[in-house]
Amino acid sequence: MDDFIETSLKPMVPEECKRLKIPPEFIIAIYPRINLPGSYCMPQTEGEKIIGVKLLLDEFSGFGDFFQEMKHAQQYFYGRQDRPLSEVEAHLYEFRRVAEERLKRTYRKMKSYVRKQKN
Secondary structure (H helix, E strand, C coil), rough: CCCHHHHHHHHHHHHHHHHHHHHHHHEEEEEEEECCCCEEEEEEEECCEEEEEEEEECCCCHHHCCCHHHHHHHHHHHHCCCCHHHHHHHHHHHHHHHHHHHHHHHHHHHHHHHHHCCC
């Protein structure tokens, strides 16, 4: 899980922060959440103010949980974490982003295949 976080998820943080319109510094750290089910976006506070979040990802999670917790980070940044549908919003964002990433990879593979066929 540590390798997956270092090689796959951490490089995606700046792009995902840009997409969600939050500063990359707001994501303080990404850790594996060992022996506990589910992923969690843990706010870090200074007094009453949220200064950032730590993403704790389930040891069996993948890109989907990462996208969902990034959406929760955005909700904390804008103070919308307590809205009634915040979990639904996060799940919908997760589904959309996973679909986008799969389509991108499929497109790249098809493009590569077509180039090979032309040669």
